[in-house]
Amino acid sequence: MPKRFDQARPFLTLGFVVAAWLVVPTVFKTFTRASFFELTAPVGVAASYARDLQEYWTLRLHSNSELIEAGRDLARLNASYDLAVQQNIEMQGEIARLEGILRLPSYTGYRSEHARVVRRDFSGWWQRLTIRKGKNYNLTVGAPVVFSGGVVGRVSEVFAYTATVDLISSQTVRLAAVVEGDTRPISYQGGLNPTFGSAGGVIEFVPLDIFASANATKRLVTSGLGGVFPPGLTIGSVIKVEPSTDGLFKSGEVKLDDRLAALTEVTVLLPLDTP
Amino acid sequence: MAADENNLADRSGRLFESQKGYDPRVVLFYLIIAALLIVLISGLAYQQLFNAELHAERESSQNQRRILIPGPRGNIYDRNGQLLVGNRPRFAVILYLDELRAKFRAEFIRIRKNYRAADDKDIPTADQLWTLARVSVVQSYLEQINAIIGRDLKVDSVRLNTHFSRELLLPYPLVEDLAPAEYARLLEHLPVVSPLQLYTTNTREYPFGSAASQTLGYVGINEDVEAENFPGEKLRTFKQRGSIGRDGLESKFDSLLQGEAGGAIFRVDPLGYRLRDAKPIESRLPTQGQNLVTSLDIDLQLAAEAAIGDQTGAAVAIDIKTGEILALASKPDYDLRKFAPRLGHADAADITAREAWTNLAIGGAFPPGSTFKILTSIAGLRRGVLDPTQAIADCQGVIRIGNRDFVCDNRRGHHGEVLLPEAIAHSCDIYFFGAGRLITPDVLAEEGRRFHLHERTGIELPHETGRMVIPDPAYKEKVIGEKWFPGDTANMSIGQGYVLVTPLEMACFAASVARNEVFTQPTLLHNPDAPVQHTESIGLTASQRAALVEGMVGTTTYGTANTLNLDLFKIPGVRIAGKTGTAQKKVTKEGKTGNINYAWFICFAPADNPEIAMAVMIEGETLGENFGGGRYAAPVAGSVLKKYFEKKNRPADQKLAPFKIE
Numbered sequence: 007m008p009k010r011f012d013q014a015r016p017f018l019t020l021g022f023v024v025a026a027w028l029v030v031p032t033v034f035k036t037f038t039r040a041s042f043f044e045l046t047a048p049v050g051v052a053a054s055y056a057r058d059l060q061e062y063w064t065l066r067l068h069s070n071s072e073l074i075e076a077g078r079d080l081a082r083l084n085a086s087y088d089l090a091v092q093q094n095i096e097m098q099g100e101i102a103r104l105e106g107i108l109r110l111p112s113y114t115g116y117r118s119e120h121a122r123v124v125r126r127d128f129s130g131w132w133q134r135l136t137i138r139k140g141k142n143y144n145l146t147v148g149a150p151v152v153f154s155g156g157v158v159g160r161v162s163e164v165f166a167y168t169a170t171v172d173l174i175s176s177q178t179v180r181l182a183a184v185v186e187g188d189t190r191p192i193s194y195q196g197g198l199n200p201t202f203g204s205a206g207g208v209i210e211f212v213p214l215d216i217f218a219s220a221n222a223t224k225r226l227v228t229s230g231l232g233g234v235f236p237p238g239l240t241i242g243s244v245i246k247v248e249p250s251t252d253g254l255f256k257s258g259e260v261k262l263d264d265r266l267a268a269l270t271e272v273t274v275l276l277p278l279d280t281p
Numbered sequence: 282m283a284a285d286e287n288n289l290a291d292r293s294g295r296l297f298e299s300q301k302g303y304d305p306r307v308v309l310f311y312l313i314i315a316a317l318l319i320v321l322i323s324g325l326a327y328q329q330l331f332n333a334e335l336h337a338e339r340e341s342s343q344n345q346r347r348i349l350i351p352g353p354r355g356n357i358y359d360r361n362g363q364l365l366v367g368n369r370p371r372f373a374v375i376l377y378l379d380e381l382r383a384k385f386r387a388e389f390i391r392i393r394k395n396y397r398a399a400d401d402k403d404i405p406t407a408d409q410l411w412t413l414a415r416v417s418v419v420q421s422y423l424e425q426i427n428a429i430i431g432r433d434l435k436v437d438s439v440r441l442n443t444h445f446s447r448e449l450l451l452p453y454p455l456v457e458d459l460a461p462a463e464y465a466r467l468l469e470h471l472p473v474v475s476p477l478q479l480y481t482t483n484t485r486e487y488p489f490g491s492a493a494s495q496t497l498g499y500v501g502i503n504e505d506v507e508a509e510n511f512p513g514e515k516l517r518t519f520k521q522r523g524s525i526g527r528d529g530l531e532s533k534f535d536s537l538l539q540g541e542a543g544g545a546i547f548r549v550d551p552l553g554y555r556l557r558d559a560k561p562i563e564s565r566l567p568t569q570g571q572n573l574v575t576s577l578d579i580d581l582q583l584a585a586e587a588a589i590g591d592q593t594g595a596a597v598a599i600d601i602k603t604g605e606i607l608a609l610a611s612k613p614d615y616d617l618r619k620f621a622p623r624l625g626h627a628d629a630a631d632i633t634a635r636e637a638w639t640n641l642a643i644g645g646a647f648p649p650g651s652t653f654k655i656l657t658s659i660a661g662l663r664r665g666v667l668d669p670t671q672a673i674a675d676c677q678g679v680i681r682i683g684n685r686d687f688v689c690d691n692r693r694g695h696h697g698e699v700l701l702p703e704a705i706a707h708s709c710d711i712y713f714f715g716a717g718r719l720i721t722p723d724v725l726a727e728e729g730r731r732f733h734l735h736e737r738t739g740i741e742l743p744h745e746t747g748r749m750v751i752p753d754p755a756y757k758e759k760v761i762g763e764k765w766f767p768g769d770t771a772n773m774s775i776g777q778g779y780v781l782v783t784p785l786e787m788a789c790f791a792a793s794v795a796r797n798e799v800f801t802q803p804t805l806l807h808n809p810d811a812p813v814q815h816t817e818s819i820g821l822t823a824s825q826r827a828a829l830v831e832g833m834v835g836t837t838t839y840g841t842a843n844t845l846n847l848d849l850f851k852i853p854g855v856r857i858a859g860k861t862g863t864a865q866k867k868v869t870k871e872g873k874t875g876n877i878n879y880a881w882f883i884c885f886a887p888a889d890n891p892e893i894a895m896a897v898m899i900e901g902e903t904l905g906e907n908f909g910g911g912r913y914a915a916p917v918a919g920s921v922l923k924k925y926f927e928k929k930n931r932p933a934d935q936k937l938a939p940f941k942i943e
Contacts, residue, residue, distance in 0.1 A: 023902055178473050178474075179473075179478040193468050193479070231466065233465075251543075252540070252567055252568030254370050254569075275805050
């Protein structure tokens with residue numbers, strides 16, 4: 007009898023803990039969960055720094071000629087970026103002039119906050135990133151997150167030194183999008199994505215005169231009408247649209263950028279009126 | 282031990298009773314118990330075996346609710362695939378009240394506690410407290426919306442209570458008809474999982490506003506949406522409002538256009554709230570109704586309506602070969618966009634005041650005036666009493682028939698001895714008074730009936746009038762109670778007196794004459810493979826027909842409709858065969874009695890190989906005003922014909938690709 011009791015003890019202990027967890031007050035649970043994230047965040051951040059250091063030493067091992075070659079490529083890239091920046095400035099001036107003529111309200115201005123990716127979580131339950139900036143950089147819940155390929159997602163939780171970003175492949179993210187060249191807003195929402203599959207989303211309320219297929223994709227961009235994301239950021243490619251049974255709209259599928267699964271750095275856009 | 286037991290028995294007298302054998306009283310007790318058990322088991326068996334269905338039904342009706350959502354109506358297109366009536370989505374924010382039970386309860390407790398804490402003597406009743414709680418909770422959600430879209434909306438407590446008590450499972454619309462920008466803002470700001478959701482309903486969309494309004498018709502609210510082959514007919518059902526055709530094609534083809542309703546069946550708790558996270562037991566998506574392709578050509582329709590302008594009247598254009606109606610215009614009309622989502626009282630009163638509800642092309646019967654002379658001519662030619670080469674009268678401007686002088690209203694002069702073609706072209710009344718006398722009223726009426734002018738055409742529209750009249754002596758005796766006089770024959774021969782027809786009938790008549798047949802069945806449905814209509818031949822000889830057509834072409838070249846010879850209406854290479862008419866009718870307007878004129882024009886073109894026929898009727902506004910068909914009605918037809926041939930002769934590369942409806 008005692009021996010059997012000893013064998014069952016771990017299960018009894020587990021049961022006791024579970025039962026205790028069920029009855030403890032919600033405040034305690036919330037505090038514990040928040041504390042857990044705050045305590046484990048430095049571990050993730052430290053690991054991220056270690057990875058950065060590792061990459062640094064990897065680069066140090068390159069030969070001088072490789073570094074010179076990379077430096078030359080970088081200089082060329084910088085030159086092309088400089089040119090693009092100049093063109094952008096001119097274009098912004100032209101846009102401002104046209105907006106002035108048409109008396110259009112100006113879009114919200116944003117402050118960019120670049121952040122390293124600490125951890126990526128991709129599963130059937132959630133699709134999210136942890137980034138290495140949090141309240142210490144005034145990040146706010148709901149802030150849009152972008153990268154060079156377009157939209158990454160939205161900040162869903164902010165901790166002292168880290169923040170969680172829900173990816174646009176997550177079902178909890180919904181955006182007001184437009185098909186490039188069109189002005190009518192449609193609803194984009196993250197899809198039900200498998201753990202190791204390519205990420206995708208779904209679009210709804212697509213006007214009937216919009217057509218797209220896997221062979222003739224359409225670029226889906228942010229509309230700027232929703233007030234969260236600036237306009238024109240790439241969301242993905244519309245690979246399928248089909249009419250709904252009610253005949254009012256179409257719905258479809260969107261293929262997202264494969265680089266979302268390998269991001270190392272993202273940019274959080276903070277509206278300029280945010281403190 | 283045994284000794285102890287004996288002692289105890291002794292002390293108590295009898296602690297245990299031992300029963301040996303069967304006491305009759307116990308047997309009776311057993312029997313009663315057995316009988317009761319049998320009754321109980323039989324009852325249970327009966328209920329279980331024979332009433333199982335009834336109990337299952339009762340169980341379902343207690344804990345299941347059914348929701349019906351109407352399907353969008355089908356679209357209506359013109360013959361070239363132009364959308365005439367479609368559906369416009371209406372974005373709304375809705376709140377699922379049945380997910381807020383816990384919040385309502387918490388708010389109820391909070392409010393009650395506040396009243397008690399304030400030691401308020403006038404504490405509301407429980408019902409009032411529940412109402413307050415519900416309004417308070419819903420207003421808190423509405424505040425979220427207000428903050429996002431910058432409005433200042435308040436909850437309508439009466440509407441909320443009504444919805445709560447009658448339509449708990451249906452979403453409660455918080456804000457309807459969101460602008461696209463508001464919808465976009467809500468998309469990004471509202472949580473994905475929330476009792477607040479974005480929702481789309483639909484309403485009718487009319488890209489051409491008032492074009493063909495009375496023909497297309499409008500829809501009204503349908504409170505009684507039904508879903509065929511969807512289970513749960515006996516369950517308590519919540520129905521979203523649908524739409525039902527109230528006039529025009531929307532009404533006539535309602536069953537075709539009506540979408541198939543979708544729905545869902547949910548499990549609910551005893552208070553009627555949907556069980557938390559419960560998936561529907563049954564669900565079906567609504568589907569759109571079938572599309573309708575009309576024979577209308579929106580370009581011709583717009584041309585006809587623009588040409589009529591602010592006048593009162595109607596114009597009908599018809600494809601001669603198939604009988605398909607190309608344009609069916611009636612003015613005054615109304616803007617269909619005011620019906621979406623629903624017509625306001627002020628707009629309805631305005632339509633009534635302008636007398637714009639009636640489709641004059643089918644709903645009004647008018648004297649056709651001199652356009653009827655074509656029928657008189659045909660009757661005379663067929664009976665051999667008219668010879669195109671012989672004059673039958675000498676028009677000196679007036680003729681005495683019976684004891685009354687009849688004047689020739691046209692040209693204000695003397696036509697002299699004219700032949701049939703000139704009589705038609707100049708619309709000489711004296712010639713046709715003579716013709717009528719020779720033909721006799723019965724023969725003329727018989728000819729009218731042969732062309733089906735005495736009955737409805739049977740077009741696919743509601744409210745086609747049945748007041749058309751092709752009179753004869755018997756009719757007058759029966760309806761008016763008077764004898765037929767020679768003057769009646771004279772009037773009838775020029776389309777006056779008791780003759781009443783609709784513009785649609787006259788368009789069909791023109792099409793029949795063009796095809797040299799006696800009847801054209803009009804239709805508003807487009808069939809690209811429609812066969813050419815064939816009915817009985819009119820029965821004219823080639824020379825008789827040539828004389829008739831010559832007279833009609835003369836009308837538009839040198840006769841009463843020579844306005845069509847102006848550059849404005851001239852169509853290169855196309856001769857128009859037409860006939861004008863100006864009919865008078867005695868009316869009382871603003872206390873004054875006098876004659877009002879109806880300007881008419883019927884025609885077909887090209888005269889040699891007809892394709893399109895038309896009838897136009899414009900009603901004069903002022904009593905006694907000279908309102909001639911050549912001046913007021915013919916230009917309307919001229920505009921439509923010009924548009925028709927312009928479209929037809931447009932180079933192939935400028936033509937739109939034919940629209941395909943899947």
